[in-house]
Amino acid sequence: MPRIQAPSVAEHRKRQRRAILDAARAIIAETGEAPSPGAVGARIGLARPSIYQYFPSRDALLDAxxxxxxxxxxxxxxxxxxxxxxxxxxxxxxxxxxxxxxxxxxxxxxxxxxxxxxxxxxxxxxxxxxxxxxxxxxxxxxxxxxxxxxxxxxxxxxxxxxxxxxxxxxxxxxxxxxxxxxxxxxxxxxxxxxx
Missing domain, CATH: 1.10.357 (Tetracycline Repressor; domain 2)
Structure with missing residues (x-):
């Protein structure tokens, strides 16, 4: 399991979620398309399955x-x-x-x-x-x-x-x-x- 780079697990999850949303937003701005979990993960250095721990689908990510x-x-x-x-x-x-x-x-x-x-x-x-x-x-x-x-x-x-x-x-x-x-x-x- 990777090391948590935050004072708590909750803070780590909060930071990861923020990074995912920021990356998704940047991809939307650049491409005009709904970002895939794989593309978001690649942008911030997370595996695609890790993105699914926060958002179960592309639609859920877009809604967020x-x-x-x-x-x-x-x-x-x-x-x-x-x-x-x-x-x-x-x-x-x-x-x-x-x-x-x-x-x-x-x-x-x-x-x-x-x-x-x-x-x-x-x-x-x-x-x-x-x-x-x-x-x-x-x-x-x-x-x-x-x-x-x-x-x-x-x-x-x-x-x-x-x-x-x-x-x-x-x-x-x-x-x-x-x-x-x-x-x-x-x-x-x-x-x-x-x-």
Whole structure:
């Protein structure tokens, strides 16, 4: 039996599971295909039977990747928003974090999952992500004195999506420049109205 490189068996299993999920995610991003347990094992130096100790099938592995990426994407945005000082900064941090997701390497994972996973499953995860991310955006807009924060949040989301989809996916800086031109005057006006 190989040596455990962790303080406990539970920690070892946790680290192995994380390595498997990260490798599967990388393969999905690179190939656009569901990763086989053999390919995942080869990437991290585990035998294929070892992968089956964590995930009994390719489908179970893919389901685990889906269950893992959506919370990670949510945390990425929420952490970015939480680090901002003012309500206007939090709105802009929300925009920046979403543009980074829509135009960065995670977009390859998202695109592949749209072809690999049943639409109903993705819709369920997407709806939960969207609902969770709306809360701090709406709260920030409300703090800025926006009279209709729910609808404004939807408009901001629509602008982010449109900017990211209409512009070369590798050009997040261009999307941010356009969104800055659109949203900064509104954010400045709202911020000044709070003083």
């Amino acid at each position: 990747v889906v269950a893992d990426v959506f919370p990670a994407w949510t945390a990425h945005v929420l952490d970015h928003v939480a680090a901002a000082a003012t309500p206007a900064d939090r709105v802009w941090a929300y925009v920046e974090a979403n543009v980074a997701l829509f135009t960065g390497p995670e977009q390859a994972v998202a695109k592949a999952l749209r072809t690999l996973v049943a639409p109903a499953v993705l819709q369920e995860h997407s709806a939960a992500l969207h609902a969770r991310l709306r809360e701090p955006l709406i709260d920030s807009l409300r703090e800025l004195g926006e009279p209709d924060p729910e609808h404004m949040a939807e408009l901001i989301n629509a602008a982010v999506l449109r900017a990211c989809h209409d512009i070369d996916a590798d050009d997040g800086s261009r999307a941010l420049r356009l969104l800055d031109a659109l949203l900064r005057p509104y954010l400045r006006e709202r911020e000044q109205g709070r003083r």
